[in-house]
Amino acid sequence: MRELKILVINNYGQFCHLIHRSVRDLDMDTKIVANTIPIDDILDEEPDGLILSGGPALDRAGICSEYIESIDLPILGICLGHQLIAKTFGGGVGPGPSGGYANIEIEIVDEDEILKGLGPRTSVWASHADEVVSLPGDFIQLARSNICEYEAMRHVERPIFGVQWHPEVAHTEKGEQLLTNFFEICEKY
Template identity: 55%
Template sequence: MTRILVVDNHGQFTHLEHRMLRDMDGVETELVDNTTAPEDIEADGLVLSGGPDMDDTGHCADYLDLDVPVLGVCLGHQLIATELGGSVESGDYGGYADVDVRILDEDDPLVGSLAPETRVWASHADEVVEVPDGFTRTAESDICAVEAMADTDRDLYGVQWHPEVAHTEEGQAVFENFRRICE
C-alpha cells in the first residue's frame, strides 16, 4: 500500500485531492494540516494542496527536504518554485478558467501521459514565471509559460492547475501517475 499524505494549505478543493487519492486502489491517504511537524510525516509521497495565502503554508518548505516525492498543486506548485529559487508573479489572466495546456515532455512521469495537450481548470492570479535550478517546464498554455514543472532527480513536481476537480479532463491520470512515482 502506497501512503500519500495531502498537506492542507486551506484551499477550497483540498478535500477533493484527498478524496481522489482515497478512492484509488493501492493508496492509503490522510489529510494533514500544514503545521504538522516534519518529523511526524510518515509517507511515501506528499501532495501540497492549493490555498489562498503564501504566508500560511506552515511547514511546507521543510517537507521538501523529506526525501519523498512531492506534488505541488497551484499554491503548492508556487511554493516549491519560490522555496527552491524560482519566481512567482501575479498572472495577467487572473481567476479560474478552462485552459488548454500543451505538454512539453512526453517522457515526464507526472504529465507526459497527457500529451499532446489536455484541458484543465486553473487559476492564474499568481503563477510561476521562472523554474528553480534543476527543474524543467513540462507544460505551458497561451496564458502561462509554466503550467507544470518537474525535477525528476528529486521527484519534485508542480502543476498550476487543479487535477482534482471535474473540469480538469485527465486529473485522475495525474494522481495515478503520482502514485506510480511514489511506489
C-alpha cells in the same frame, strides 16, 4: 499497484478535501495533515508521497518549504503547492495575467513520467491569480499555456513535481491519470 499512503498537506485551499477524496477514490490510503506539523510527525506516518494542496496565499503555507527541502519522498505540488516548490528552490512567483478559475488548454512540452498519457494537449481547470513566473534552477519545464509559461515542472534529480492546475476536479481532463502517474512514481521510489 499496491495501496500507498499519501499525505495531503492542507494549505487552506478550497479543493484540499477534494484532493483527499480523489486519492482515496483511487484506492490509496490518505490523510490530510496541517501545514504546520513537525517533519518528524510526517515521517512517523510513513507516507509514500506528499501532495501539497492549493491555497489562498504563500504566507499561509506554514512550513511547507521545510518539507520540500528536507523530506526525501515524491512530492506533487498543486496550484499554490506548485508555486511553493518554485519559491523554495529560488524560482519566481507573481500575479498572473488572468485570475480566477477557468478552463485552460495546456501544451505538454515534456511528457515525463508525471504527465505520461496527457499529451500533446489537454484541457484543465486552473486559477492564475498567482503563478510561477521564473523557473527555479535544477527544474525543467513540462507544460505551458498561452497565458502561463510554467504550467508544470519537475526537479531534474529528485521526484518533485508541480502543476498549476487542479487534477482533482471533474473539469480537468485526465486528472485521474496525472494522480495515478504520481502514485506510480511513489511506488517506484
